[in-house]
Amino acid sequence: MFTNWMQPLKIITFLSAVCVFAGVAFTQESDLVSKGKSSDAPKSQKKSDSAIVYDQILEQATPENLSVVITLSSQRAQLKVGDETAIDAPVSTGRRAGWTPKGSFVIVQKDVNHRSTVYGNFVSMEGHIVRSGVNRRTDIPPSGAAFVGAPMKWFMRLGSHLQDYTTVGMHAGILPGYPASHGCIRLPEKVARVIFAKAKIGTPVMILE
Numbered sequence: 001m002f003t004n005w006m007q008p009l010k011i012i013t014f015l016s017a018v019c020v021f022a023g024v025a026f027t028q029e030s031d032l033v034s035k036g037k038s039s040d041a042p043k044s045q046k047k048s049d050s051a052i053v054y055d056q057i058l059e060q061a062t063p064e065n066l067s068v069v070i071t072l073s074s075q076r077a078q079l080k081v082g083d084e085t086a087i088d089a090p091v092s093t094g095r096r097a098g099w100t101p102k103g104s105f106v107i108v109q110k111d112v113n114h115r116s117t118v119y120g121n122f123v124s125m126e127g128h129i130v131r132s133g134v135n136r137r138t139d140i141p142p143s144g145a146a147f148v149g150a151p152m153k154w155f156m157r158l159g160s161h162l163q164d165y166t167t168v169g170m171h172a173g174i175l176p177g178y179p180a181s182h183g184c185i186r187l188p189e190k191v192a193r194v195i196f197a198k199a200k201i202g203t204p205v206m207i208l209e
Contacts, residue, residue, distance in 0.1 A: 003117075004016055005019075007111065010149070020099060029128070035044055040079065042092045043197070044143065049191075050089070050175070050188065051087055051088065051089035051090065051092050051145030051188050051190070051191050052087070052089075053086070053087050054084075054085065054086050054087070057081050057084045057086040058079075058081065058086040058087065058194075060081050060082075060086075060088055061079075061081045061198050062198075063198065063199065063203065065081055065082050066079065066081060066198055066199055066200075066203050067080045067203065067204040067205070067206070068080070068170070068195065068203065068204070068205045068206070069138070069205075069206045069208065070091060070093070070100075070185055070206070070207045070208065071206065071208050071209075072093055072099045072100060072102070072171075072179075072208065072209055073134075073208075073209055075087065075090060075091050075092065075093065075177075075178065075179065076090060076091060077089050077090075077091045077187060077191075078171075079144065079191075079194070079198075082205035086185060086190055087194065087195075088107060089188055089191045090177070090188065091175070091185050091187055092173065092174070092176060092177075092179060092180045092181055092184065092185075092186040093181055093183075093184075093185055093186075094132060094174050094177065094179055094181055094183040094184075095178075095179045095180050095181060095182075095208060096179075099181070099182060099183040100168060100183050100184070100185065100207065100208050101166070101168060101183075101207065102182070102208065102209055103160070103206075103207060104147050104160070104202070104204065104205075104206055105158040105159060105166075105205045105206070105207065106158070106159060106160075106161065106162060106202050106203060106204055106205065107156045107157070107158065107199055107200070107201055107202065107203045108157050108158065108159035108161075108162055108163075108165055108197075108201060109155075109156070109157035109165065109166065109169075109199065109201070110156050110157075110196060111152075111155045111157075112154060112155075112196070113153060114150070114151075114152045114153070114155030114171065115133040115147040115150065115151055115152060115170075116150045117136070118134060118135060118136050118137060118147055118149075118167075118181055118182075119133070119135060119136070119149070119150050120134060120147055120148050120149040120150040121133070121135065121147075121148050122134055122139070122141045122142060122145040122146070122147060123146055123147075123148045123149075123166075124144060124145050124156075125144055125145075130132065130142050130143070130145045133148070134135070136149075145194050146160065151170045152169070152171040152173070152184070153189065153192070154170075154171055154172050154187075154192035154193050154196040155169050155170070155171040156169050156170045156171065156188070156196060156199065157169040157193070158170070158205055162201070162202060166183055168183050168184070168185070169183040169188075170181060170184065170187055170192065170205070171184060171185075171186065171187065171192055172186070172187055172188070172189035172193070173186030173187065174186065175188065176188075178197065185207075186203060
């Protein structure tokens, strides 16, 4: 008798769990879609690395019609094609006021596999990290260790004009959700790669408060 009614109970419990899981999954998917919606956005809009990409606008991008706008207060970057936004992405800028300068800049250098000349790790001869997060200018390496700069993939250095090489640039990096860099503008890797591929030396970059 006990065995006979236990089997239907197991089936009911299983079906209830499935319904709850489906409901949660549907809610999460709905939230994802609603966050990406915009009244004037093309239907091909998609999300990538917490960035919103408007494919129909991005397809019209050329090295001549591109610009980048960084807004420090919102920690967002927009890749503009003319007056339209092709990508809207999160960034992480200088963790202290003034470390990421405001103003009008241009891209003056592009380096796929750039490494920092100031910040990085002390590494042993065997290739093991002895001390991480060091400043080459102020920290002294342990005996037998050498400095290895932090990777800054898809690096695009900024300057006020083509002959001005600042220490600030845009590159792929960690995005904790708040300003955390030493001054550079960190981007989602996929976004950094797209901008790197489509921008040219001389592409305008505006950094706003």
